[in-house]
Amino acid sequence: MSNTATGGRKIELWVGVLVLGGLLSLGFLAFEVGNFDNARVRDGYRVYADFQNIGGLTLRAPVAVAGVRIGQVTGITLSRDSFNARVELTIARRYDNLPVDSSASIFTKGLLGAQYVGLEPGFDEELLGDGDEIEFTNSSVVLEQLIGELLFSKAEEAAE
Template sequence: MTTRRIEITVGIFVALGLAALFMLAVQVSNLGEYRGGDGYEVHAYFNNIGGLKVRAPVTMAGVRVGRVTAITYDAERYQARVSFTISARYDQLPTDTQASIYTAGLLGEQYIALEPGGEDEVLRDGDVILFTQSALVLEELIGRVLVNLTGN
């Protein structure tokens, strides 16, 4: 083995390792989404967020436009405060956009679905979405059905 051959094979090895890491970053993980700036942050208050988690998707017409970044409890309003980042490409959301928490599939993860309103003004960084719809909690729903059944 000459030094030259060793150097070349080591170079190939290191390049392969870095290429594998790059492939993991771009093809396997969510790093690809972060391209082109962060976007802007919007807040919304919900009575009940069900099982919503940080990093859950935010969708518009079923297309992912952002991610939930923080969930905190607001002690003054007795509500959950959900912050999410929307990609800067989607900066045309009206101020009366509605945010609802839905479940993907019967037992799937929960996500926020945005439905556009009719205002001309658009949402900016730090704005609060006024119209929200809480998550459906299965037990609550069953309870309501049972009350209705026994009531009649």
């Protein structure tokens, strides 16, 4: 590219700076601001779990084993016949060694934090695969219910 065509070296230099700055920004946004883990998790394998009550669980909530994030919630539907919440969990492929008798519970980070699905690995030889269902589930603890039960039992104690 001749110098006269673009109008000199200064222009080329500055446009180079602009384009390079744009590419660096893209890299910064992708690796520092965003997180490629989310994208990597998305093409993992899917398992399903039925809960009686999911509380405030939302899409994209983390799935964790021993506190380590291994996947995310990718779907929440209501089962038509049992009226249970059916939660689709997508788990990264490198964690493909979860036993089939693992159990899933819904926990809350801190007292009022966001909710997540915690998995407790079981002991079976057979492993969970794509499309499998987790049979043992614990529903989320609904704080209002807990307080209600506490008040109720206290009232009963007082009556005796």
